[in-house]
Amino acid sequence: MKEIEIVTRIESMSYDELTDTERGAVDAARRSCLNAYAPYSNFKVGAAIVLDNGTTVTGANQENVAFPSGTCAERSACYYAGANYPDAHFTLIAIAAIGTDGEMTEPPTAPCGACRQALLEYETLAGHNVPVLLAGKTSIYRLPSVKALLPLSFSEF
Secondary structure (H helix, E strand, C coil), rough: CCCCCCCCCCCCHHHCCCHHHHHHEEEHHHHHHHHCCCCCCCCCCEEEEEECCCEEEEEECCCCCCCCEEHHHHHHHHHHHHHCCCCCCCCEEEEEEECCCCCCCCCCCCCCCHHHHHHHHHHHHCCCCCCEEEEECCCCECCCCHHHCCCCCCCCC
């Protein structure tokens, strides 16, 4: 038997350590939490995707009483971007969440597996690593790519 170790590099930083573009994406993701429709879980997630054309697309989770008919914030944002800006590529993704206590989560919240796989498709289309910011109440995690969230991903290659 051979053991394989998978390591994901995550930088933990404060809001003030972010670039202007990163702060804008985090702000957009945090604002998007307020657009969530989450009457069942009371867990509100917002996502912001910065495109290479300068546009920032946002999404928020949308629940439905007929679970799992709703959708997550990350997939609502990436599919909107894909449908409305088919020639633009992702350059940055930011995700934030408001927990059931009504406060931003701490530690930061990461996307579910289905969202990781969906975001990875768009990173692949971009042809380069797309950094991911997971924004919590006081700390922000920066990952170098979507692939870092899903190291044993399913892909066509």
